[in-house]
Amino acid sequence: MKNKIVAGNWKMNKTFPEAEELLVAIAEGLDEMELETDVVICPPFPYLEMAADISEESNFTVGAQNVSSEEKGAYTGEVSAAMLKSAGADLCIIGHSERRKYFKESDEELAKKTDLLLANDIVPIFCVGETLEERENGTHVETIRRQLRNALFHLDKEDISKVIVAYEPVWAIGTGKTATPAQAQEIHAMIRQTIEEKYGTETAYNMYILYGGSCNPQNALELFCCPDVDGGLIGGASLNADDFIAIVNAAETCQKND
Numbered sequence: 001m002k003n004k005i006v007a008g009n010w011k012m013n014k015t016f017p018e019a020e021e022l023l024v025a026i027a028e029g030l031d032e033m034e035l036e037t038d039v040v041i042c043p044p045f046p047y048l049e050m051a052a053d054i055s056e057e058s059n060f061t062v063g064a065q066n067v068s069s070e071e072k073g074a075y076t077g078e079v080s081a082a083m084l085k086s087a088g089a090d091l092c093i094i095g096h097s098e099r100r101k102y103f104k105e106s107d108e109e110l111a112k113k114t115d116l117l118l119a120n121d122i123v124p125i126f127c128v129g130e131t132l133e134e135r136e137n138g139t140h141v142e143t144i145r146r147q148l149r150n151a152l153f154h155l156d157k158e159d160i161s162k163v164i165v166a167y168e169p170v171w172a173i174g175t176g177k178t179a180t181p182a183q184a185q186e187i188h189a190m191i192r193q194t195i196e197e198k199y200g201t202e203t204a205y206n207m208y209i210l211y212g213g214s215c216n217p218q219n220a221l222e223l224f225c226c227p228d229v230d231g232g233l234i235g236g237a238s239l240n241a242d243d244f245i246a247i248v249n250a251a252e253t254c255q256k257n258d
């Protein structure tokens, strides 16, 4: 039986003291639990080291929200995979729809980011998901399969096994409109099947596929208990320690009842 994973994506929120307060509150909440769930916190770059320090005494690991597609050198403002690793990040979100939309990230760039993360021993949390328009015109399955194929399918079996996929329907992110458990399950099963077609049953079964998009303490339990939902990528609700801990609790409940 796989553990669930709950990852908090803070996006561009919190000042330094606010970030410290939230990290300490989350650490305290987690310390009171006998955790089976793997908890990941993805704060903005400047707080990675602080998060990594606090995580040493607690029960979570630290992830970044982005990485450069270049290895190093004259790329003002960029942050490399090696820098992330040396600051304490063991995971990194890539391909988030906000980055695809506002920063025009392409599948080719994401393939490069994937390779650099893996070369630096960082687990990519690779986001896929369709827009509302794509869902309404029925092209959502093809969109997601293309995103997977173009950025990940050059990897060999060993490397793809290290990747975490996050299904985040764009229409559900920050909108309060969550996918229903049935919608999430359907797409997660399709993602697993797409992996299976290329890499075989064992790799597909072992793959972590997280759900993200307006996940909150009220809907987390139902979503996480779907057979192909291995946990969640949490945006807004990860900015409040009580909500985030309640979501971790939902993952624990599914795990224990499984």
Ligand code: PGA
Pocket (backbone or CB within 6 Å): 009, 168, 172, 173, 174, 175, 176, 212, 213, 214, 215, 233, 234, 235, 236, 237
């Ligand atoms: P949300 O964001 O939970 O605020 O919808 C999820 C995400 O974008 O990772």
